[in-house]
Amino acid sequence: MGGARNDRGAPDGAAGGVRAGEPQEARAPQAQDDRGERDTARHRPIRSFVLRQGRVSNAQQRYYDEMMPKVGIPYADAPLDLDAVFGRTAPKILEIGFGMGETSAAIAAAHPENDYLGIEVHAPGVGSLCKLIAEKGLTNLRIIRHDAVEILRTMIAPASLAGVHIFFPDPWPKVRHHKRRLIQPPLVALLAGRLQTGGYLHCATDWEDYAMQMLAVLSAEPLLENTADGYAPRPDYRPLTKFEQRGLRLGHGVWDVIFRRKVIDTQT
Numbered sequence: 001m002g003g004a005r006n007d008r009g010a011p012d013g014a015a016g017g018v019r020a021g022e023p024q025e026a027r028a029p030q031a032q033d034d035r036g037e038r039d040t041a042r043h044r045p046i047r048s049f050v051l052r053q054g055r056v057s058n059a060q061q062r063y064y065d066e067m068m069p070k071v072g073i074p075y076a077d078a079p080l081d082l083d084a085v086f087g088r089t090a091p092k093i094l095e096i097g098f099g100m101g102e103t104s105a106a107i108a109a110a111h112p113e114n115d116y117l118g119i120e121v122h123a124p125g126v127g128s129l130c131k132l133i134a135e136k137g138l139t140n141l142r143i144i145r146h147d148a149v150e151i152l153r154t155m156i157a158p159a160s161l162a163g164v165h166i167f168f169p170d171p172w173p174k175v176r177h178h179k180r181r182l183i184q185p186p187l188v189a190l191l192a193g194r195l196q197t198g199g200y201l202h203c204a205t206d207w208e209d210y211a212m213q214m215l216a217v218l219s220a221e222p223l224l225e226n227t228a229d230g231y232a233p234r235p236d237y238r239p240l241t242k243f244e245q246r247g248l249r250l251g252h253g254v255w256d257v258i259f260r261r262k263v264i265d266t267q268t
């Protein structure tokens with residue numbers, strides 16, 4: 001994650017068998033995946049990540065153990081009261097797939113007026129963000145280690161989010177894996193329903209054909225409208241990562257796609 005361009009094409013997942021707590025995602029398969037498809041051969045929903053072994057460093061393990069009881073939210077099959085979780089009323093912004101969490105921590109530190117909920121399945125990444133939360137003393141960032149698709153379905157109430165960040169999701173570059181991409185019509189419909197009126201969905205990618213897919217899928221969602229004429233300029237709140245700076249120097253593109261939940265006129 002966030003390493004080299006090819007790293008984006010090799011999706012990371014939670015590390016089965018790592019020490020950093022057990023992934024809280026081992027649940028019975030749903031009847032249908034929110035990306036709209038099932039792996040019929042294996043009768044399992046198609047997921048946007050792969051659970052694989054990953055090394056958790058000693059520091060990540062230490063911060064995971066120390067911080068997850070304070071900032072981690074266990075998976076539950078019931079809607080969360082987000083104001084109660086953060087102990088205040090403030091805009092709630094959800095991030096799917098925070099990787100090692102550098103961007104999440106930087107955004108939360110720069111915007112103490114907002115509350116952030118980061119979702120990731122990858123244990124080393126969760127340990128890494130725990131370390132950043134402890135080092136920066138962040139009080140407005142919480143973590144759930146679980147499949148974001150299930151969390152959206154069960155734990156996030158309709159019209160409860162002021163924003164959603166999906167930065168550099170796994171591009172699944174092979175055509176036969178495109179069905180694993182997060183940004184597909186059923187998930188975007190689910191996300192749009194979780195946004196408040198005026199709430200935003202911000203996706204960014206460095207894969208041009210995924211950017212085109214994002215633009216097409218978000219444009220087709222009736223609850224959403226584009227904030228820009230096509231791709232959006234990178235807003236100041238999304239910091240330029242080292243990975244991105246290097247890519248841009250090498251002439252690679254990065255595309256931001258930012259839509260808002262429409263005001264639905266119920267009079268007409």
Ligand SMILES: C[S@@+](CC[C@H](N)C(=O)[O-])C[C@H]1O[C@@H](n2cnc3c(N)ncnc32)[C@H](O)[C@@H]1O
Pocket residue numbers: 001002007008011012013014048049096097098099100103119120121122125146147148149166167168169170171
């Ligand atoms: C390519 S990495 C990008 C990480 C980070 N956003 C960045 O910009 O560096 C994508 C991340 O999304 C996570 N991910 C993919 N699908 C997910 C899901 N359904 N729920 C939670 N995390 C997911 C992966 O584990 C991986 O860490």
